[in-house]
Amino acid sequence: MNWLLKQVHTNLAVSRTANADLFDKVGVLLLHKGQPITEGIRDLLENREVFIWERKEDENRSSNVVKAFPKDVYVKLVGSLWSIYHEAKLISQEQIEHTINLVETIIKQLRPINVYLNLNLVRLDVEQFKHHDYGTFAHSLNVAILATLTARRLRYSEKKLRHLTLGALLHDLGKLNIPKEVLNKPGTLTAKELLLMKQHPQFGADMLKNSRVLPSVLETVVKHHERWNGTGYPCGYKKDDIHLDAQIVAVTDVFEALTADRPYRKGLPPYYALEMIIAGAGKGYNPTVVKAFRESLILYPENAVVTLNTGEIGVVAAVPVQMPTRPLIRLLRDNKGRFLNKAQYVDLMQDLTRFIGRVEFNLPM
Incomplete structure (x- = not known):
């Protein structure tokens, strides 16, 4: 839903009160709702153009309802994801089937509405868990929710959407094979530690080799750190050499990582992280994906x-x-x-x- 300035014809009666906020053509408030109307105010407004803010439906949005992703569902999803893969070294087909059930839950929650994901609020709920890898699953769920919203904006079919969401949930599995002292290190990584960290996409793919997941899911796991201009890793792929699912996850992964607290820094405000993503369009990220992400992300719901x-x-x-x-x-x-x-x-x-x-x-x- 968008807001536009709409010109109105004023018929103001002295001694009555304004029934709406009135603005000039650039959005400067002239008279606020409920303010008494004097003769001077009436004469002033009758000689100039007056506007009100009018809500206009965005035809690309499926609904004008905005709600937060349910906290109880969110916490259950993270807990389930953690239980399925905790300390996993190789991923079985049975684990994938359990994860597909989580995919269905995510898509169901996102289907009929515009969802506002309050990242700070849900992180408060998972701080109670002290396992070093629990944060990896909270991050993966956030990335999956944001990626699913973006893919919907790109008009993914239901079938493709399920594959995208599954790949997003699994994209950081390889971090389970990174030592926790490296994963949670508060200071700068050494060159050796950084090299190890950059291997997590391949570690994740290796963990999935017995699970019979679709090639698109593997592409998401292996290529979510590749960049549109070829500056990513592990292989330096660029543009259409990177599967679109991986391009979507690349954007949502970076946004989620920037806004999350890390051992070595506090998370950035969401508005700042989004502006950084927008600045990277055409460089590190596919401009079409960035546009879809920006249009699907509800940072500040109207009336919030x-x-x-x-x-x-x-x-x-x-x-x-x-x-x-x-x-x-x-x-x-x-x-x-x-x-x-x-x-x-x-x-x-x-x-x-x-x-x-x-x-x-x-x-x-």
Whole structure:
């Protein structure tokens, strides 16, 4: 769903109140909803063009409903994935069949709606698990959800979607063969450790050699670190030499990795990670995939409550299609937590000093 400025003809009566927020043609607030109309305000507005924000359905979206991916389902999926593959060295066909059941659950959750994946919220749920490889499965599930959403945007058939989701779930299996002291090292990897880490795509493929998975799944596992311009690893493939499934997972893998906390750094804000992905279109990533990812990723659902880096709290009023990381925010509380009596708007497209630090669905009390 997109928001557009729509011109309206005003018929304002003195002593009454405005029944909607009114803006000029560039989106500057002229009169907020509920404000009393004086003679001066009426005369001023009658002599200029006045607009309201109008919601317009995006014909490419299957539904205008947005909801968070269910936390209970998410935690069960990660736990199931961990149970299937924990300490695995070779993958059996039986394990793949169990994983296909998880694929069906993911696709079912994503089918009828636009899903908002609150990465920070679900990570809080899995911090209770201390196993060194549990984070690998949480990462893999996040990548699979994001990849499935992107593939839907690219109009994948149901059959192709299942193969893509399976490959995304399995893409980092090879990390189970990386020593935990390397995988969780807080400092910079040595040249030898980095070389070992770069072998995890091939380790994953070796683990799957007895499982009879489709070639596209193997391609995703082996090539998810290859890059559009040939700068990736392990083989330096580029463009159409990289299976499209692997190209999709490459984008969602990097986004998820950038936004996640690591032993050696804190995760980046989602808006920053997305802008880095967009900057890499045509370089490290297929521009068509980046576009589909950007259009399918719901960072800030309309009407979601957000906290800005300034401490101010507001609600997402409109999300620009061309830059979904910089929505229009209607402020509800100032940086001291006080409710605002008058409507104030912050356009993050114009004010680059502010950004969204946290998003949630309910207003904090």
